[in-house]
Amino acid sequence: MAITQVTTVTIDGITIGLSDTIGSLISNGEFTVENLTPYMICGQLNKLCPKYGSLTGAERSYNGSAGSLPAQFPNVNTGSAGGVTVEFAQDDNLALPHDMYGRNILIYGSLGTPQIYAITNDMTTSNLRLVTSIDFKKIYYDVDMAGVSVSFTKPDAKTIINYQSGSDGKIKTIDNDEDTGISVFSVVDDGNNAGWYCLIDDLFPKSNSYGVRWLQNTPQYMAGAYDSTYATLNDGWNNFTLDKTLWRWSEPAGYLVYGGEGGNWGESFVGYIDNGNNFYAYLNYTPYGGTMQCIADGLEYALNQLANAGLKFKWNNTWYKPVGEGGYITGYTDNMSETSDWDDIKDVTGNTVPIVPPGPTPPDPGSDDPWNGVDFGGSSGGGGAFAKFYYMTSTELANLRSWMNSNNVPEGFDPMAQVIGLSQVPVAISGSAPENVMFVNSAAIYSEGQNRVVDTGVATQRGLGRTIVFNLGSVEIPRRMQQRGEPYLDYSCAVELYLPFCGIFSLDTQAVMGRTITAQLVLDPTSGSITGYAWVSQDGQKLPVAYGSGQVGVDLPISAQQYGMSKAALSQANAAFAQSMFQTGMSLLTALGTKGAAAAESAGDAAYARGGRGIYSNVRNAEQGAMAGEVGTYVKTQASSNIVGGFMDWGRSLKEISYGNNTAVSGSFGGSYASWSNPFTAYVKIIRPKVQKPSNYNHTQAVPCVEARTVASCTGLIQCIGVDTSSISNATSIERDAIAAALSNGVYAGW
Amino acid sequence: MAVSVEFGTSSSACNKIHKATSLGTGRNCEVKQPCSVESPYFIVDSGSVSNTDNYCHCGSFGRYYYIQSIDELPGHRKGVQCVCDPLMSFAAEIDALTVNVERHEGSVESDIYDNGVCQLAKKEVVIQKFSGGEFTKAS
Numbered sequence: 001m002a003i004t005q006v007t008t009v010t011i012d013g014i015t016i017g018l019s020d021t022i023g024s025l026i027s028n029g030e031f032t033v034e035n036l037t038p039y040m041i042c043g044q045l046n047k048l049c050p051k052y053g054s055l056t057g058a059e060r061s062y063n064g065s066a067g068s069l070p071a072q073f074p075n076v077n078t079g080s081a082g083g084v085t086v087e088f089a090q091d092d093n094l095a096l097p098h099d100m101y102g103r104n105i106l107i108y109g110s111l112g113t114p115q116i117y118a119i120t121n122d123m124t125t126s127n128l129r130l131v132t133s134i135d136f137k138k139i140y141y142d143v144d145m146a147g148v149s150v151s152f153t154k155p156d157a158k159t160i161i162n163y164q165s166g167s168d169g170k171i172k173t174i175d176n177d178e179d180t181g182i183s184v185f186s187v188v189d190d191g192n193n194a195g196w197y198c199l200i201d202d203l204f205p206k207s208n209s210y211g212v213r214w215l216q217n218t219p220q221y222m223a224g225a226y227d228s229t230y231a232t233l234n235d236g237w238n239n240f241t242l243d244k245t246l247w248r249w250s251e252p253a254g255y256l257v258y259g260g261e262g263g264n265w266g267e268s269f270v271g272y273i274d275n276g277n278n279f280y281a282y283l284n285y286t287p288y289g290g291t292m293q294c295i296a297d298g299l300e301y302a303l304n305q306l307a308n309a310g311l312k313f314k315w316n317n318t319w320y321k322p323v324g325e326g327g328y329i330t331g332y333t334d335n336m337s338e339t340s341d342w343d344d345i346k347d348v349t350g351n352t353v354p355i356v357p358p359g360p361t362p363p364d365p366g367s368d369d370p371w372n373g374v375d376f377g378g379s380s381g382g383g384g385a386f387a388k389f390y391y392m393t394s395t396e397l398a399n400l401r402s403w404m405n406s407n408n409v410p411e412g413f414d415p416m417a418q419v420i421g422l423s424q425v426p427v428a429i430s431g432s433a434p435e436n437v438m439f440v441n442s443a444a445i446y447s448e449g450q451n452r453v454v455d456t457g458v459a460t461q462r463g464l465g466r467t468i469v470f471n472l473g474s475v476e477i478p479r480r481m482q483q484r485g486e487p488y489l490d491y492s493c494a495v496e497l498y499l500p501f502c503g504i505f506s507l508d509t510q511a512v513m514g515r516t517i518t519a520q521l522v523l524d525p526t527s528g529s530i531t532g533y534a535w536v537s538q539d540g541q542k543l544p545v546a547y548g549s550g551q552v553g554v555d556l557p558i559s560a561q562q563y564g565m566s567k568a569a570l571s572q573a574n575a576a577f578a579q580s581m582f583q584t585g586m587s588l589l590t591a592l593g594t595k596g597a598a599a600a601e602s603a604g605d606a607a608y609a610r611g612g613r614g615i616y617s618n619v620r621n622a623e624q625g626a627m628a629g630e631v632g633t634y635v636k637t638q639a640s641s642n643i644v645g646g647f648m649d650w651g652r653s654l655k656e657i658s659y660g661n662n663t664a665v666s667g668s669f670g671g672s673y674a675s676w677s678n679p680f681t682a683y684v685k686i687i688r689p690k691v692q693k694p695s696n697y698n699h700t701q702a703v704p705c706v707e708a709r710t711v712a713s714c715t716g717l718i719q720c721i722g723v724d725t726s727s728i729s730n731a732t733s734i735e736r737d738a739i740a741a742a743l744s745n746g747v748y749a750g751w
Numbered sequence: 752m753a754v755s756v757e758f759g760t761s762s763s764a765c766n767k768i769h770k771a772t773s774l775g776t777g778r779n780c781e782v783k784q785p786c787s788v789e790s791p792y793f794i795v796d797s798g799s800v801s802n803t804d805n806y807c808h809c810g811s812f813g814r815y816y817y818i819q820s821i822d823e824l825p826g827h828r829k830g831v832q833c834v835c836d837p838l839m840s841f842a843a844e845i846d847a848l849t850v851n852v853e854r855h856e857g858s859v860e861s862d863i864y865d866n867g868v869c870q871l872a873k874k875e876v877v878i879q880k881f882s883g884g885e886f887t888k889a890s
């Protein structure tokens with residue numbers, strides 16, 4: 001967008017020059033004002049601070065010394081360094097920056113509780129959209145500074161605002177600091193770049209005995225790449241560099257100052273941290289000595305001003321999120337009851353996805369499941385366990401390798417023969433509490449005095465459960481075209497979903513539009529396969545919209561002989577388990593006789609390595625055919641939780657294991673590392689139509705509707721179908737036909 | 752046949768039901784016979800109608816008319832060819848009609864498809880990441 005220098009700005013047809021003020025315009029009769037209904041009160045702190053709402057007057061004030069805050073604010077951290085830390089992060093549901101739509105907000109100061117009002121609907125120009133409110137004092141300064149030509153129209157020429165409640169119903173001058181001021185937010189969006197600024201300036205009169213809540217010198221400017229000149233244009237304005245994709249800001253030096261009567265002050269520093277994905281703002285409130293009033297109100301401002309810009313905020317370990325209706329923020333969530341608003345809220349903040357996140361869990365297979373009851377990496381570690389898998393870190397795997405290559409290995413015992421397989425996954429998983437990897441020295445069965453169980457002394461985690469669920473969070477598919485005035489085109493959008501390792505899915509727009517998609521990946525550690533699915537919630541039900549699978553695990557070679565045989569044995573073992581073991585109960589073990597049962601039991605005790613992802617380890621009969629009664633028990637070890645960083649190290653460990661043993665290693669890799677190069681972040685791609693409409697389209701073409709109504713109830717252009725003019729009895733037939741034709745072709749109703 | 756006609760102007764679009772008019776006082780006119788109430792021909796004194804007039808009202812006929820042409824006649828008279836404006840003439844009756852409206856300027860945009868809107872070939876493509884961030888890589 002080309003930026004040109006302008007010296008005036010036009011508001012609703014009124015041109016404001018550089019030396020004009022709203023006050024002068026008011027006095028000239030160019031503006032009249034009416035009361036507006038507040039749609040949000042900056043009183044949300046009573047939700048943050050439970051006692052706040054019950055406090056009145058002086059109770060909300062504070063007379064104390066530095067470093068402490070009043071007891072009536074129990075949740076406020078009152079450390080010596082000051083107090084309240086509030087984190088902000090981008091609210092995905094608000095989908096900044098380009099679609100901050102219609103949230104026209106004006107914060108104004110009066111003698112009472114500060115309030116936020118909606119000013120207008122969307123204020124548009126040919127290439128700029130002002131989507132929040134405007135500091136009427138600053139607007140032309142801003143415009144002049146930015147050199148951006150701005151012109152907007154209020155929908156109701158008579159309505160601006162009356163912030164001087166109970167007074168003369170007019171806006172006072174705001175041309176000096178001693179007068180009551182107006183402070184606003186503003187966002188400009190040219191469709192390609194978005195600029196956002198939050199200006200806090202002269203909210204309250206300095207000299208007013210009650211209105212001590214004065215925020216000063218907190219001009220915060222956030223602008224798109226195209227307006228990097230802002231920083232140099234006005235002293236005290238802090239420039240933010242906004243990456244429209246990642247929302248990255250540079251760190252400003254903004255601060256809030258809360259004025260106390262009698263010249264006592266408190267300061268609140270606003271710091272910003274950008275970790276590359278999320279944006280945080282920290283408000284540290286530092287009270288000074290003397291009389292501090294309206295601390296809570298001050299905090300409210302900070303919260304609201306940032307949150308109104310689309311940032312949810314975290315306070316005392318709880319996230320609060322703007323709740324909007326019709327494009328306007330109407331309040332904040334303060335509990336978890338609105339689940340649709342809070343899905344995966346914790347995931348958003350710290351890039352930490354819980355290992356077992358909330359969400360659907362695999363159903364209990366019940367007694368019909370042939371694997372039910374098998375300690376398949378279960379908790380007991382013995383007894384019925386025929387196979388186990390371990391989640392090993394690279395260090396643990398290296399330790400195991402060292403043990404295998406040490407003199408601690410019993411003579412005649414081949415530990416590599418115990419390993420069924422080894423595979424690696426690129427994700428963090430965790431299992432049981434640390435326990436030692438155990439092998440079975442089957443040869444010892446036949447030798448008196450030898451311990452059948454070989455303790456490697458290598459502590460690691462054993463895999464638990466059959467699946468590992470990764471919650472990918474959620475994403476809203478907003479009805480942007482509705483917000484842009486073309487609701488029907490929301491359903492002409494194409495929506496594609498990408499799930500890591502599972503691919504891209506074309507979603508049914510009808511099913512997902514205007515809803516929130518939630519996705520999970522479910523990893524089967526025994527096979528390395530992963531299943532992804534996504535759903536939308538409706539009426540408390542989850543409606544699946546995508547389902548797919550892929551392979552995330554990469555099988556790594558142990559030995560060609562072992563690997564192939566153990567794979568085959570694994571298949572046989574599975575079949576044997578399904579068909580024999582669990583259909584006939586324990587008869588198999590019984591049939592094995594004492595030796596077989598003992599062998600089976602000891603096989604169950606066998607423990608095997610864990611590595612990048614699983615090791616198929618086995619009871620020896622899987623590869624050697626010995627101990628036939630053990631029916632191919634196997635163990636699969638699993639990836640450590642430190643794979644990415646330690647992957648190469650882990651690989652070296654594997655190699656050393658291989659060559660450090662007397663077992664030939666020449667196997668091949670299974671799976672594909674190439675798949676690991678795919679994006680690990682689930683996303684949706686929304687392809688929306690772009691429209692081009694003349695500015696007078698609605699007036700000359702009207703808006704589609706299907707309504708039966710009287711002509712008198714219509715305004716502007718109407719087109720009708722099936723007009724019945726028989727009731728116009730005093731017109732000729734020619735005239736009736738002419739009237740019918742006119743209504744069909746389009747007439748302007750109303751006066 | 753003599754009737755009273757108010758001549759003047761209307762600046763409203765022809766397809767506006769309630770037109771803004773600026774009409775003078777009633778003038779006595781002769782009606783050329785035969786006469787149709789839908790397209791009468793009024794004969795008046797030259798000073799009763801201006802050549803810039805484009806609209807008139809005839810109370811006797813209960814109708815508003817567009818002036819189609821004004822003829823100079825002998826004897827300082829003018830002939831005014833009119834055609835009925837049925838929208839204005841029967842505005843009250845039309846207002847009372849209950850009609851099926853398929854397009855309405857005063858309606859709010861809805862999910863009804865508007866074929867009249869021009870869609871660009873180039874569409875907007877937006878990538879929106881899931882809130883969970885990156886599928887947890889091991890670190």
